[in-house]
Amino acid sequence: MIGGNDKISNSQIVFILITTIVGVGILSLPSALVERVGSDGWISIIIGSILVSILVAIATILTSYYPGKTVIEFGREIVSTPVSDIISFLFIVYFVVISAFTVRIFAEVVKMFLLDKTPTEVIIMTMLFTVAYIVRGGIEGIGRMAEIILPVVILPLLLLFIAIIPDLDFTNLLPVFRTSFTDIVKTIPLTFFSFMGYELILFFMAYVDKPKNSTAKNIAAIVIVTLIYLIFFTVTLARFGQNEVRDLLWPSLSLVRSVDLPGFFIENVEAVVMGLWVLNVFASLSPVYYGAVLTLTKLLRANEHKYFVLPLLPFIYILSLVPDNLASVYTMMDMFIYYYTTIILIGVPILYFIISLFKKANKKGVGSNG
């Protein structure tokens, strides 16, 4: 059952989508793209975002067939309870792994730039407890948080980008269209999975109060994310050039760190930027965590999600500490993404959508015959 408090507006969904998708992926996206396709990376960002937009449209239309129900519930109607419950379980695993990955990258970055003597475990725990707190507050709290955090993070970043303009050399974006088409196609999985998080539509649309033009709004979220990615990609490349971007672990962070505010008495703005970024990770992590909690609640047909928040926390915590180092974090994540997430993020929405279309057609057929 949906309580009276658990209502969000469609624009809040948009905010949640943007903050979730632009999480830790944006840190390494430019260097991963430049390494594979050089200065043509923006093409694969655009192709990836078009594919994601199609999936977002499918997911939103699918949820509109079953108003007020999350994918866990309408999945049972579509593919029978046992199959749907297995898929829901896969979703929980997915959310938990993604949360663990995000929080681990977060801890690595914070440890490197801010708190070099604080143990990783403590950084992870602090973040997880904070996230657990907002998740207990439910979807409404998360929606409002996303609404507040997104402008707070985006506006200062745009200002910083203005300060960086004199240092940019846009000829670094040349040459264009030099990469073979097959090379670009090969990077599409990479850009596609930079949009991980859009699947939350399947879960959160159920809570939208009076949905209207939802498809267009959700696609708008993807468009905004694409713009953010494109800006980061072009500006990093223009600032550093191909060779250096390839060399940097987190070019987006190095970019904002290289800003010199003209005539400003603070020379290093990195502390401010890191603060903003921590907010962003928080806003990215909480919807995913809530996704896991929500799925578990619905799977067990429980009424109250609050009881499931803390029990999930140890799983995320332990998983996040499994990789020995940063390199193995990224290796494990790539494996997980390519084999597991493909099924969940692409397979499930399309499968559900096709079956539900058939069922609708059948129903209509039966209705007209009778």
Place this chain on the structure above:
Amino acid sequence: MDKLHKIVLIFLITVLLGGCWDKIEINERAFVFAIGIDKFKPKNMNGAEEKRYIITYAFPNVKTLADQGGDEKPRFVIRSIGQNMFQVSDILTTRSNRTMFFGHTKVIIISEDVARDPIAFREVIDGLERYHAIGRKVDVLISKETAKKAIDIVPDFEPVTGSYLRGILTAKKRSARFTPTTLGDIGANMHGGGSILIPMVTPGETDLKVAGAAIIKNYRLIGWLGEKENRSVMFVKGEVEREDITTKYKDITIAYSVENVESNKTAKVEDGKIKVGIFVNIEGFIERYRFDAKQDLLDDKILQEIEKSLQNTIAKEIKGTIRKLQEEFSADVIGIEDYLSKFKPDIWEQVEDNWNEVFKDIIIDVEVDVKVRRIGMTR
């Protein structure tokens, strides 16, 4: 919530929120403004293979920065020997009550013998790039003598070496005799044995001189460019903002000041050889002529002849430098690689893999166009 709960909560807050693992009081920090890296050459190596460095740190006395120091020493220099600069900063904590802080580092001076050794140079650059606190905008200089000596000099104008050198380097608007190079530039250009110029610093009595450049290729220093040669490189790159040229016109030496430079490049393949054209357009004004000379300057014909004379002077300089770069060093520091890879990818893809060898044989044409825009207050 009863009273006990509240009290416990307040205690928890004060205990848990007050602490910080990484807290260092500001007066216990040493803000390292300049780092010098030298090679350590012991008398008997005992077969030790690994490189050891003498690292010098200079940091200002924070008290004097706030103008309350009185007679205190304006800055401190501390040095030690170690495998790398981080080991050294750890060693130094045993000798100093301060914690080294690199967030405000302004310049890094690398000595010639480190730069001449490719392994040592790569070790040093990697260590600097990998360390998070050192920004990629830190300026790097190469010292013809030891870096130690350069840092030990207390410049008269500004005792803090880091600020002093940064001040000179940001004065690109006044001179084209050096090419400011940051750590990030080095990282971007040294890949695959690429070439780059790093400005040279020469210690004087009570000052430091930044002029000329070290040519880095294949991860090591292969030679030097003089001040004027460096100026030619800057002309080719179109990065000159202010420079003075002297030329002769009918036995009168004329001082000409460059205000604006634009440079364009073209490239094509002719008979299997790459032909690069460089066009340098220079604008400026006459600074000095000769008082009461026969012809005054308010005459277009004379100005055109002066322009021609300037063109010859500058073109000769540039051509000489390019010949030196091609024949002696085969080091492309004039940005042709950059141009080809961006604007002529078809040509670039054929020569990409052995550019260092190809560069020697490409044909470079230089054309200089000088305009005298102003002649000053007198005729």
